[in-house]
Amino acid sequence: MLYLVEHFYSIQGEGKYTGVPSLFFRFGGCNMRCEGFGCIETLADGRELVGCDTLYAVDKQAFGAQWQAIEKVERLLEIFKSYTVPEDVDIVFTGGEPLLHANNPVFIAFVEYFIANHHRVTFETNSAVAIDFEQYPVYKSCIYALSVKLSNSGEPYSKRVCPEIFNSIITHADETFFKFTVDAKSLQSGLQDEIDAIISLAHKTDVTCMPKGGSKDEVESNTEAVIEYCKAKGFRYSDRLHIRIWDQNKGV
Numbered sequence: 234m235l236y237l238v239e240h241f242y243s244i245q246g247e248g249k250y251t252g253v254p255s256l257f258f259r260f261g262g263c264n265m266r267c268e269g270f271g272c273i274e275t276l277a278d279g280r281e282l283v284g285c286d287t288l289y290a291v292d293k294q295a296f297g298a299q300w301q302a303i304e305k306v307e308r309l310l311e312i313f314k315s316y317t318v319p320e321d322v323d324i325v326f327t328g329g330e331p332l333l334h335a336n337n338p339v340f341i342a343f344v345e346y347f348i349a350n351h352h353r354v355t356f357e358t359n360s361a362v363a364i365d366f367e368q369y370p371v372y373k374s375c376i377y378a379l380s381v382k383l384s385n386s387g388e389p390y391s392k393r394v395c396p397e398i399f400n401s402i403i404t405h406a407d408e409t410f411f412k413f414t415v416d417a418k419s420l421q422s423g424l425q426d427e428i429d430a431i432i433s434l435a436h437k438t439d440v441t442c443m444p445k446g447g448s449k450d451e452v453e454s455n456t457e458a459v460i461e462y463c464k465a466k467g468f469r470y471s472d473r474l475h476i477r478i479w480d481q482n483k484g485v
Contacts (some may be wrong), residue, residue: 236261246475269387272447285449416445417458
């Protein structure tokens with residue numbers, strides 16, 4: 234089953250296309266939890282869950298009642314066509330981990346619709362879910378923000394760093410770039426070496442780094458350190474513009 238958590242028209246808040254008007258489709262489910270990011274979601278019964286800043290798209294047991302079950306591509310196209318957007322608006326698939334659905338016929342048909350109609354399609358992925366590019370060639374025409382998780386995510390190395398997967402994406406896709414989430418504290422304790430090691434395992438592609446944070450204050454607290462790091466390494470700095478503007482992640 235395919236679950237749609239939310240959809241919204243905004244600007245891209247992070248990565249190579251920051252500031253570009255984009256229509257987002259956030260799908261439910263993830264192969265990671267990233268408790269190291271320390272973002273807290275408080276449930277109606279007062280319980281607190283810890284994970285990434287989109288935990289509401291990760292934990293089906295806690296948030297599944299808010300997820301919309303999608304059985305036909307026509308429903309997704311109906312949602313898309315309900316928006317008044319530029320004819321060639323950018324489309325962003327995010328999550329959770331959207332590529333968990335890469336073999337789903339409804340999901341594939343939705344991607345094929347956008348590619349056939351000349352939209353720029355970006356997947357925001359943790360780069361640990363394989364794509365069968367030969368069976369589903371439409372994925373070759375997409376862009377991939379490869380958000381390989383670092384040790385500050387709290388996930389084990391073997392689960393989060395999958396060179397055979399991100400190299401396959403880099404090899405087959407029209408466009409890719411790494412997008413690392415970095416915080417000031419981790420930069421002081423060897424995160425630079427960790428990023429260098431991951432890049433050394435990869436085919437050549439651009440590198441972008443952005444400050445960790447699920448709130449405006451946290452993003453701000455990490456910004457200067459990440460900028461200085463990018464200057465030293467020659468990497469692209471990405472802000473988290475949606476959080477800096479709206480101080481939230483949902484629906485923006």
